[in-house]
Structure formats: C-alpha cells, structure tokens
Amino acid sequence: MNLIDADGHLEESPATFADTYLDPRYRSQRPKVVNMDGMIYWLLEEQLFPRRLGKGCHNLGTPASFNGEP
Secondary structure, three states: OOOOOOOOOOOOOHHHHOOOOOOHHHHHHOOEEEEEOOEEEEEEOOEEEOOOOOOOOOOOOOOOOEOOEO
16 A cells, blocks of 8 residues: 655745635635744634644644744
C-alpha cells in the first residue's frame, strides 16, 4: 500500500489567505497574524494557534511571517 501525506510540515503564510486566493464570501473570516509577548500566532475565530500550553499543545503551524518579515 502506498501512503502519501499531502500536508505534513506545511507552514502557511499570510499570502495563502490573500484576496487572490480567498473567496470574497470568506475574507472577513480569514486568519490574522498577531504578536503576543514576542511570539507570533494565527488568530482564528478568537483563538490563538499554535496552542503552546495545555491540552492539545503543539508548536507546529506557527505563521511563517509577521508584517512581511520571516
């Protein structure tokens, strides 16, 4: 059996959610990159990702850039 992991180790950038790619109906819901205490996170539906503490903790998926800086 062949197995293909199509999304492993993917790091999104804000460009992923640019108007060019995102349907106009969903633009108001796009994730935002925020800086909290020197760490950058995705803000999505009032929740921060990645989750760094507690149940479900992980560091994967941190935004690849903030304000145009890697």
